[in-house]
Amino acid sequence: MKSRSELCRVVLVDDHKLVREGLRQLLSADQSIEITGEANDGNELLALLQKTPCDICILDLSMPNLSGIEALQALEREFPDIKILVLTMHKDARYFRQVSSNGNVWGYIIKDDAYEQLKDAIRKILAGTKAYSPQIQQAIVEDYKNIQGSVALLEWLTRREREVLRLAARGLMNKEIANDLFISVRTVETHRANIMEKLHLKNLAELVRFAVDHGLE
Secondary structure, X not given: OOOHHHOEEEEEEOOOHHHHHHHHHHHHOOOOEEEEEEEOOHHHHHHHHOOOOOOEEEEOOOOOXXXXXXXXXXXHHHOOOOEEEEEEOOOOHHHHHHHHOOOOEEEEEEHHHHHHHHHHHHHHHHOOOOEEOHHHHHHHHHHHHHHHHHHHXXXXXXXXXXXXXXXXXXXXXXXHHHHHHOXXXXXXXXXXXXXXXXXXXXXXXXXXXXXXXXXXX
């Protein structure tokens, strides 16, 4: 039997008690893992860590009060040595991008994959390796391809079209854009139509989102 110093001390954070109980049952079967605490949300977690030892925190993102995403900011500041394994239902690469820059985050596992991959993820993290679900890895690849494709599409825009796109993303109307660029309203309308066609956008909302995603706002 491993000594207490050799055990991986894990804290579980999820607002669903049944999820925590399932994780506890799964992980407690491994004699190298010790569950040292549980929390219902980010606030409970931060209070718990003041008095509870933890090597790896298994953290949900969607919780009441202080969410997992908000808790990550505090964890990076107050508990930089604790490694975070995100366990979430969110398969969209946007969520991964939002949390992956946090220095504490060492893993991102989709809940669908939890029982098959959680123990392996913990072992990888303890060995100093990042651990991601295949589902999120695929989403990251597709996201990268889309971003690369979007960047390539930007190269089709003229300098003036980029200026119109940037101002439109700021919420300016055609007349305001025309005044700002010293061109006619009809010219602005033509540029916007060209932009929509070149970038394969359907409406103003998509145009604004594209501009924001590419730092043109």
